[in-house]
Amino acid sequence: MPKVPKKKDTDPDEKPRETKVEFLASLAEVLVVALFIMAFVLQTFEIPSSSMEDTLLIGDHLFVNREQFAPPTRWMGPVMPYRDIRRGDIVVFLSPEEQGLFVVKRIMGVPGDRIHLHDGVVFRNGQKLEEAYVRHKDDAPNPYRDNFPALPPSEMFGVRNEKWQQEFRSHVEGEDIVVPPSSYFAMGDNRDVSYDSRYWGFIPRENVIGRPMFIYWSFTTPPNQYQMRSMGDRLGFLAHIIIHFFDETRWSRTLKVVR
Numbered sequence: 001m002p003k004v005p006k007k008k009d010t011d012p013d014e015k016p017r018e019t020k021v022e023f024l025a026s027l028a029e030v031l032v033v034a035l036f037i038m039a040f041v042l043q044t045f046e047i048p049s050s051s052m053e054d055t056l057l058i059g060d061h062l063f064v065n066r067e068q069f070a071p072p073t074r075w076m077g078p079v080m081p082y083r084d085i086r087r088g089d090i091v092v093f094l095s096p097e098e099q100g101l102f103v104v105k106r107i108m109g110v111p112g113d114r115i116h117l118h119d120g121v122v123f124r125n126g127q128k129l130e131e132a133y134v135r136h137k138d139d140a141p142n143p144y145r146d147n148f149p150a151l152p153p154s155e156m157f158g159v160r161n162e163k164w165q166q167e168f169r170s171h172v173e174g175e176d177i178v179v180p181p182s183s184y185f186a187m188g189d190n191r192d193v194s195y196d197s198r199y200w201g202f203i204p205r206e207n208v209i210g211r212p213m214f215i216y217w218s219f220t221t222p223p224n225q226y227q228m229r230s231m232g233d234r235l236g237f238l239a240h241i242i243i244h245f246f247d248e249t250r251w252s253r254t255l256k257v258v259r
Contacts, residue, residue, distance in 0.1 A: 047062070062215055067082070116150075142192075216254070
C-alpha cells in the first residue's frame, strides 16, 4: 500500500493568514478612522492672497487642525491636545467682515493686550516686537496702516468697514488699541498689503477655525485666481494644473510645517 504522507505539525509561531473578510473589515476600519479625522479634526485650506508672504504663498494647500483651539469636550478632552490661542499663532478663521470667507493671519494680540504700530513696527504691551517673519513689500506711504491706531479709520486709508469705523475709538486707550475679551487682533506677515484687524477689527473667538499644520501641496498660482469663479475659468485652471503639475508644483514646500 502506498504510504500516506504525514501532516506537518503546525508551527506555533506561524501567524494565521488573514481572510478576505478580515482584510475588508480592517480596511473599513481604516477608512472610518480616516473619514472621522477628515470630518472632525482636519480641514484643507488653500492660500488665496499674498498677505502672509513669505510664510505662506498663494497656492499653498494646507491641512488645518480644527480641534486644537476648539472647546474641550468631555469624551475627547483626555486624548486631544487642546490649548488656548497664543500670541504668534497662525490661525484660520471666518472673516468678521465677509460672511463665509475663510482667512489666515497671525495672532498679534490676545484679550487684554495693548497694541500699536509706529512707522510699521509693532509694539505690544510697551515692548517692541522683533519679527523675523515680517516682509515689507509696499513703499507707498499709509500713515493709518503704519502708525495704527494714531489716526481714525476712513475710506481714504482703505478702511471700508463701517462697523469698525464706528466702534474703533471705544477700544483706544492712549496710543494703544486694547484687545477686548474673547477676541483677537491679527495681522498678515506681508505687513504692507495685509487686509487685517487694522481694517476690520477684532476676530471673535467663535470665528476661529483652527491652526494650519503643514503644507501638503503647493502650486504656482496667479494672485487673482481666487476671484475667478466662473466654470470656464475653473476648468481652464484645472487643465493648466494637469499640464504643468510637475514643473509648477513647488516641491520644496511639500510637508513644510507652518510656523
